[in-house]
Amino acid sequence: VTHDPATAAATAAATAEPTPAHAPLAATATAEAERSLMRLALAQLPLGLSVFDPHDRLQLANARWAELWQVPPALAVPGSEFREIMAHCAGEETEASRHHGPLPLGRVGTRRREWRMADGRHIEVTVTRLADGTTVAVHEDISERRRQQAVIERLARTDPLTGLCNRAVLAQELSHHLRDNPAAERRHAAPAGDEIALLWLDLDRFKQINDTLGHPAGDEVLKQVAERLRRCVRDTDVIVRLGGDEFALLQRGQAQPAAAAALARRVIEVLAQPYALDGQLLHLGTSIGIAVAPYDGTTPEALLRCADLALYGAKAAGRGSFQFFEPGMGGAAQERLRLQADLSRALARQELQLCYQPQVHADTGEVLGAEALLRWQHPQRGAVSPAVFVPLAEQSGDILAIGRWVLAQACQDALQWPASVRVAVNVSAAQFRHGALLRDAAAALSASGLPPHRLELEVTESAMLHDADSALAQLSALRQRGVRVAMDDFGTGYSSLSQLRRFRVDRLKIDRSFVRDVDRDPTAAHIVRAVVALARDLGMDITAEGVETASQRQAVHHAGVRELQGFLYARPMPAAALRALMHSRLGPTETTE
Amino acid sequence: MIEQLVYVSRAAPSLSAADLYDIIRTAHNRNPASGLTGALLLLDGRFVQVLEGPPHAVRACFGRIGRDPRHHDIELRAMLPLSRPDFPGQWMALRCEAELPASLHAPLRTAIAAGRVASGASPQALVALVRAGVTGAG
Numbered sequence: 147v148t149h150d151p152a153t154a155a156a157t158a159a160a161t162a163e164p165t166p167a168h169a170p171l172a173a174t175a176t177a178e179a180e181r182s183l184m185r186l187a188l189a190q191l192p193l194g195l196s197v198f199d200p201h202d203r204l205q206l207a208n209a210r211w212a213e214l215w216q217v218p219p220a221l222a223v224p225g226s227e228f229r230e231i232m233a234h235c236a237g238e239e240t241e242a243s244r245h246h247g248p249l250p251l252g253r254v255g256t257r258r259r260e261w262r263m264a265d266g267r268h269i270e271v272t273v274t275r276l277a278d279g280t281t282v283a284v285h286e287d288i289s290e291r292r293r294q295q296a297v298i299e300r301l302a303r304t305d306p307l308t309g310l311c312n313r314a315v316l317a318q319e320l321s322h323h324l325r326d327n328p329a330a331e332r333r334h335a336a337p338a339g340d341e342i343a344l345l346w347l348d349l350d351r352f353k354q355i356n357d358t359l360g361h362p363a364g365d366e367v368l369k370q371v372a373e374r375l376r377r378c379v380r381d382t383d384v385i386v387r388l389g390g391d392e393f394a395l396l397q398r399g400q401a402q403p404a405a406a407a408a409l410a411r412r413v414i415e416v417l418a419q420p421y422a423l424d425g426q427l428l429h430l431g432t433s434i435g436i437a438v439a440p441y442d443g444t445t446p447e448a449l450l451r452c453a454d455l456a457l458y459g460a461k462a463a464g465r466g467s468f469q470f471f472e473p474g475m476g477g478a479a480q481e482r483l484r485l486q487a488d489l490s491r492a493l494a495r496q497e498l499q500l501c502y503q504p505q506v507h508a509d510t511g512e513v514l515g516a517e518a519l520l521r522w523q524h525p526q527r528g529a530v531s532p533a534v535f536v537p538l539a540e541q542s543g544d545i546l547a548i549g550r551w552v553l554a555q556a557c558q559d560a561l562q563w564p565a566s567v568r569v570a571v572n573v574s575a576a577q578f579r580h581g582a583l584l585r586d587a588a589a590a591l592s593a594s595g596l597p598p599h600r601l602e603l604e605v606t607e608s609a610m611l612h613d614a615d616s617a618l619a620q621l622s623a624l625r626q627r628g629v630r631v632a633m634d635d636f637g638t639g640y641s642s643l644s645q646l647r648r649f650r651v652d653r654l655k656i657d658r659s660f661v662r663d664v665d666r667d668p669t670a671a672h673i674v675r676a677v678v679a680l681a682r683d684l685g686m687d688i689t690a691e692g693v694e695t696a697s698q699r700q701a702v703h704h705a706g707v708r709e710l711q712g713f714l715y716a717r718p719m720p721a722a723a724l725r726a727l728m729h730s731r732l733g734p735t736e737t738t739e
Numbered sequence: 740m741i742e743q744l745v746y747v748s749r750a751a752p753s754l755s756a757a758d759l760y761d762i763i764r765t766a767h768n769r770n771p772a773s774g775l776t777g778a779l780l781l782l783d784g785r786f787v788q789v790l791e792g793p794p795h796a797v798r799a800c801f802g803r804i805g806r807d808p809r810h811h812d813i814e815l816r817a818m819l820p821l822s823r824p825d826f827p828g829q830w831m832a833l834r835c836e837a838e839l840p841a842s843l844h845a846p847l848r849t850a851i852a853a854g855r856v857a858s859g860a861s862p863q864a865l866v867a868l869v870r871a872g873v874t875g876a877g
Binding site: 341402403404407438440441459463467469470471472 | 756757760761763764765767768771772830832833
């Protein structure tokens with residue numbers, strides 16, 4: 147018996163091939179040449195090959211097979227029992243492979259099986275059983291493939307910045323642990339410690355760090371936060387970075403709510419310590435919302451929603467605090483905070499869009515301009531009214547970034563329209579206060595190349611009057627650049643004639659509340675006529691908005707208004723739809739009232 | 740000056756783990772802001788609760804507790820001025836039978852059953868037992 151596995155296997159191959167006794171000499175010579183070629187091919191094959199007879203005795207194998215399975219040379223010979231060879235195998239079939247099971251006895255077919263060896267190698271075996279019970283198997287070392295897969299899987303589970311688990315892991319872990327969680331209806335019993343607490347936290351004041359020191363500084367802070375979180379939790383807890391400055395902690399096997407409260411307190415305290423960054427000390431805080439299964443919900447979705455609502459409850463309670471979810475949460479104040487937080491991400495997530503409502507000449511039907519109207523398509527709530535979200539954006543300061551975007555987008559869209567058509571953009575009081583309006587408008591014009599006279603800024607009376615001197619200075623600077631200014635919602639504020647002379651706007655837009663009643667209420671009609679006379683006197687253009695019926699149209703037309711805007715002509719529409727409409731003349735869509 | 744209030748009551752037969760969780764989470768959500776601390780024990784279907792903090796907060800909280808349908812037969816055992824809290828940092832520690840040292844079961848049962856006017860049943864003794872239950876010292 148040879149001790150060289152290669153020779154042994156080759157011997158096995160040789161002996162396994164019976165030589166037909168009656169074959170002619172020439173044929174035998176050819177057969178011998180073929181056999182030696184086959185021996186060579188088998189020895190060179192990078193894959194292991196084995197053939198076991200119907201009685202599970204080795205019939206044929208190559209050297210690679212013996213090498214892969216580290217078969218002792220004494221066993222790498224024909225006739226060795228499969229069972230005995232396997233007894234020497236330092237490894238076991240993987241769980242996934244066992245799960246599929248071997249081919250049932252007596253069945254013909256092919257199966258793929260996988261073994262993990264004691265030294266960490268993975269071997270894949272493709273086993274084919276022939277009709278007579280002979281088993282032919284191909285063996286391959288797939289360690290490298292498995293290693294790469296493991297890396298890919300780890301990357302798919304990891305947040306690259308912090309090395310924490312990512313959102314996908316949270317969903318997996320939650321559904322895994324929630325699946326078999328016993329119900330909470332244990333009478334007179336204490337909570338049994340099988341609760342799962344989900345802590346959802348975000349950093350207070352993080353946005354300022356990103357905005358003032360830049361994203362690399364923000365990233366560095368997030369890494370430090372992750373490191374501190376690691377020191378707060380137990381081994382069984384899971385830390386997840388949900389994205390941005392949001393993190394989640396999953397706590398299992400402890401008495402709730404006491405354990406989650408203790409963890410939340412610890413996290414708040416630890417994250418409140420100053421952060422050293424480039425020799426500078428930064429201060430952050432955190433707010434935490436907590437939901438506990440099974441009490442608050444038994445699905446990942448329910449639990450996440452509750453923790454999210456509780457987070458806004460915590461923010462409402464004051465920064466640096468935590469709150470457990472309570473069924474009453476989701477009330478108006480929290481809803482506001484929640485929406486405000488969503489809004490601050492809406493721009494980056496491209497949830498904001500502009501629609502345009504044409505301004506039409508009453509006699510010719512010609513489109514003279516279009517007012518840009520901001521729309522927010524919330525991923526869960528659908529369309530949110532500007533009346534709801536604009537005040538939120540003004541309060542949070544997000545209005546500046548949003549206003550900048552609106553100006554840029556509107557100028558770009560207007561460039562696609564005929565050169566005679568203006569675009570009107572609403573401007574918030576906050577944009578005046580921060581003095582960013584002039585810069586943003588100039589940037590939007592130069593980036594798009596839109597001639598300044600085609601941009602008209604619509605400013606409400608109250609925004610102008612808030613800080614009249616500063617507003618006046620900015621408006622004159624804008625008008626000097628050729629940008630037109632319209633006073634929006636005219637008639638609802640308190641501007642006196644003298645102020646109107648001071649501001650020298652290009653256009654007055656009669657508020658829709660007067661237009662609504664102009665055909666029924668003599669007072670409204672009188673105001674409209676007075677405004678028209680005033681505008682003529684001061685050399686201003688005039689537009690009536692909110693024209694919805696033919697009778698209103700007739701009344702404002704009778705009062706002398708020629709530029710009209712309202713559902714009677716067209717509803718707000720996307721820029722592309724308006725572009726298609728531009729060359730046609732718009733007439734009233736309602737012929738009778 | 741803070742005030743300490745001690746009462747015992749009988750848990751509603753339908754009381755569940757979810758109810759207990761709700762009682763304690765509500766305490767955790769409210770008490771840090773109001774400065775209330777204390778402990779709640781549950782033994783043989785009887786509650787013992789100690790509430791301490793600013794007098795108005797203690798009384799407002801007890802007013803809500805009195806209307807809570809999850810317990811009845813409420814007996815107020817003490818309402819006393821206190822210089823220092825007995826349960827500092829405990830927004831509402833909950834201990835149920837299994838978590839209470841066995842050696843405390845009998846004295847607690849006696850103290851709970853004693854009633855307001857029974858001789859030798861001082862509220863201070865009851866509070867001491869609750870403290871022992873919370874700190875785990877038998």
